[in-house]
Amino acid sequence: MAMTTLLGWMNSPAIPNLLGAPVSWIEVIGFVTGAACVYGVARQKLWNWPVGILNNIAFIMLFLGAGLYGETALQVIFAAVSVYGWINWVRGSADTATKDDLPIRDAGGKEALLGIAATLAGTAAVALALTHGTNSQVPWPDAFVLTASLLATYGQARKIFQHWYVWILIDLVSIPLYFSRGLALTGILYIGFLALCIYGLVDWKRTRTTETITATTVPAGA
Secondary structure, X not given: OHHHHHHHHHOOEEEEEEOOEEEEHHHHHHHHHHXXXXXXXXXXXXXXXXXXXXXXXXXXXXXXXXOOHHHHHHHHHHHHHHHHHHHHHHHOOOOOOOOOOOOOEOOOHHHHHHHHHHHHHHHHHHHHHHHHHOOOOOHHHHHHHHHHHHHHHHHHHOOEOOHHHHHHHXXXXXXXXXXXXXXXXXXXXXXXXXXXXXXXXXHHXXXXXXXXXXXXXXXXXX
């Protein structure tokens, strides 16, 4: 009974009309936790992972109700990968003596090629599954966001610098997708995500530059 009441409240309108569509409380929760999570990643804050898991739970409920089945499955997988990323960031680098110090690195050539191939193959496979197995009206963009987001989250968990470029591409696809499904607040959120991803890209680049300068100017053993 209490769960039914909670779910009813989460799906009730928080904003009666935003760009022609109502905005539910669960979409508001997704907005707040999503923005906080991306900011936390950009600033390399460990708390981004638990906040991100809360965001996954909110979006599972939101996307399932909107008929975005690929996105719903993606959030479940996101939560699992987030646990891995959380553990990986806590452990830090095996090359150093302290924890929570996982360094930013570039993707290797083999990693990049495998990532691109997996995204293309995964997008095609998921799109076909959504086309023939569900009533999805947007199978291809839904499939791309699902597959590419897994790649980006893996790169985030490993602190691979290039994962920001993947997130930026995902946001550019997601913004019109969500507006087309009547999820106006989520579409606005992804515009904010795009800005935060650009900020994260610049901030991680600045961090790497600072670390490189420090490594080349501080004598060994100092």
